[in-house]
Amino acid sequence: MALDHAILVSLLEKPGSGYELARRFERSIGYFWTATHQQIYRVLKRMESDGWIDVREVPQQGRPDKKEYSVAALGRAALSAWLHEPIEPESVRHDLAVKIRGAAFDDPAALIREVERYRQIHTERLAHYLAGELRDFTGPEAPHAAGPPDAGRELQHVVLRGGIAYERMTLAWLDDVLATLRRLAAGR
Amino acid sequence: MALDHAILVSLLEKPGSGYELARRFERSIGYFWTATHQQIYRVLKRMESDGWIDVREVPQQGRPDKKEYSVAALGRAALSAWLHEPIEPESVRHDLAVKIRGAAFDDPAALIREVERYRQIHTERLAHYLAGELRDFTGPEAPHAAGPPDAGRELQHVVLRGGIAYERMTLAWLDDVLATLRRLAAGR
DNA sequence: AGGGCCATGTAATAGGTTACATGATTGC
DNA sequence: GCAATCATGTAACCTATTACATGGCCCT
Numbered sequence: 352m353a354l355d356h357a358i359l360v361s362l363l364e365k366p367g368s369g370y371e372l373a374r375r376f377e378r379s380i381g382y383f384w385t386a387t388h389q390q391i392y393r394v395l396k397r398m399e400s401d402g403w404i405d406v407r408e409v410p411q412q413g414r415p416d417k418k419e420y421s422v423a424a425l426g427r428a429a430l431s432a433w434l435h436e437p438i439e440p441e442s443v444r445h446d447l448a449v450k451i452r453g454a455a456f457d458d459p460a461a462l463i464r465e466v467e468r469y470r471q472i473h474t475e476r477l478a479h480y481l482a483g484e485l486r487d488f489t490g491p492e493a494p495h496a497a498g499p500p501d502a503g504r505e506l507q508h509v510v511l512r513g514g515i516a517y518e519r520m521t522l523a524w525l526d527d528v529l530a531t532l533r534r535l536a537a538g539r
Numbered sequence: 540m541a542l543d544h545a546i547l548v549s550l551l552e553k554p555g556s557g558y559e560l561a562r563r564f565e566r567s568i569g570y571f572w573t574a575t576h577q578q579i580y581r582v583l584k585r586m587e588s589d590g591w592i593d594v595r596e597v598p599q600q601g602r603p604d605k606k607e608y609s610v611a612a613l614g615r616a617a618l619s620a621w622l623h624e625p626i627e628p629e630s631v632r633h634d635l636a637v638k639i640r641g642a643a644f645d646d647p648a649a650l651i652r653e654v655e656r657y658r659q660i661h662t663e664r665l666a667h668y669l670a671g672e673l674r675d676f677t678g679p680e681a682p683h684a685a686g687p688p689d690a691g692r693e694l695q696h697v698v699l700r701g702g703i704a705y706e707r708m709t710l711a712w713l714d715d716v717l718a719t720l721r722r723l724a725a726g727r
Numbered sequence: 728a729g730g731g732c733c734a735t736g737t738a739a740t741a742g743g744t745t746a747c748a749t750g751a752t753t754g755c
Numbered sequence: 756g757c758a759a760t761c762a763t764g765t766a767a768c769c770t771a772t773t774a775c776a777t778g779g780c781c782c783t
Contacts, residue, residue, distance in 0.1 A: 383636035448571035455691035503643035520708040
């Protein structure tokens with residue numbers, strides 16, 4: 352399981368509340384790990400009672416108070432232990448691939464609309480990632496005067512490049528899928 | 540949920556027992572959907588009692604008897620309904636991406652071995668897919684004399700091409716990750 | 728007055744993983 | 756004799772999803 356670890360990494364990058372984490376999991380971290388607020392609150396509660404994270408009540412004006420979580424020594428140790436453990440490449444779940452193979456027993460042409468919709472969504476994701484890259488990773492490499500190279504920034508960037516490569520690959524494949532479906536619909 | 544549907548597609552491609560399905564989910568279908576035998580037996584039982592699939596006891600010699608499942612009319616209808624429903628692109632879970640961002644708070648150099656191990660696994664997967672492509676999708680397009688173009692074959696092939704594209708993209712990205720980690724380890 | 732954002736949660740259900748359990752046959 | 760393959764399952768547990776629930780502030 353890595354939701355624990357994803358949350359720890361996010362809190363190390365910047366402490367925050369359950370709500371803020373949920374928002375980050377809709378963007379940024381969400382590019383490579385998804386979680387809903389219900390999951391996040393549950394895990395935060397468990398990690399707090401295990402002493403992995405600390406809480407601080409932050410009163411706010413014009414907004415409900417929030418609980419700001421930050422990583423404690425035990426949490427850092429747990430993350431470090433996990434980082435040193437080998438993990439297996441994650442198992443894949445591609446609904447669309449199931450649908451494509453299933454289309455052989457239904458109407459392949461009917462899938463064209465669905466694949467076009469997918470293509471649209473991935474086009475938007477790619478644009479979103481590219482905008483993020485332009486915003487966060489262009490210009491001076493080290494914004495801190497004469498500071499050391501920022502490892503965190505470099506590592507976040509390489510992960511984002513992975514997301515960009517994934518979307519580009521997916522778009523090319525979806526074009527291949529569309530061409531195949533159209534060929535079949537035209538009776539070869 | 541799509542395990543039901545993945546099983547229906549697999550049974551339409553070829554009827555079989557729970558055990559055989561479990562084996563297919565280690566290869567072929569397993570490229571884009573994973574399931575263990577426990578899950579499969581549970582779902583088969585449910586689908587059978589819902590009348591989606593039919594069973595036939597097949598006595599065997601030198602082996603335990605098996606139950607061969609095939610898709611019933613209700614199952615076909617359920618699959619067809621699902622095929623016509625829009626689905627959202629699946630949520631992503633990349634342990635390695637979490638590790639990479641987490642490495643900023645630990646030792647980035649320690650991740651190099653892990654990433655190299657990943658690279659190895661993906662190299663093997665790519666080789667496996669390419670061998671499968673060579674075996675199943677090369678040579679005469681229509682092995683049945685003067686038959687119509689086989690839609691199932693074409694669709695299986697385009698899904699496999701997706702797997703190949705995914706592995707190639709992943710390998711290129713892992714090289715990028717390794718270069719980044721080595722640069723950081725060398726103190727930029 | 729209504730919708731959206733901030734903020735936190737509970738409850739029920741569905742889905743997935745791990746461990747345990749059995750038993751025959753084939754090959755080393 | 757031991758391990759692997761074929762074949763089917765149960766039980767316990769953990770994780771994830773969906774729906775429900777509350778309540779104040781801000782903006783239109």
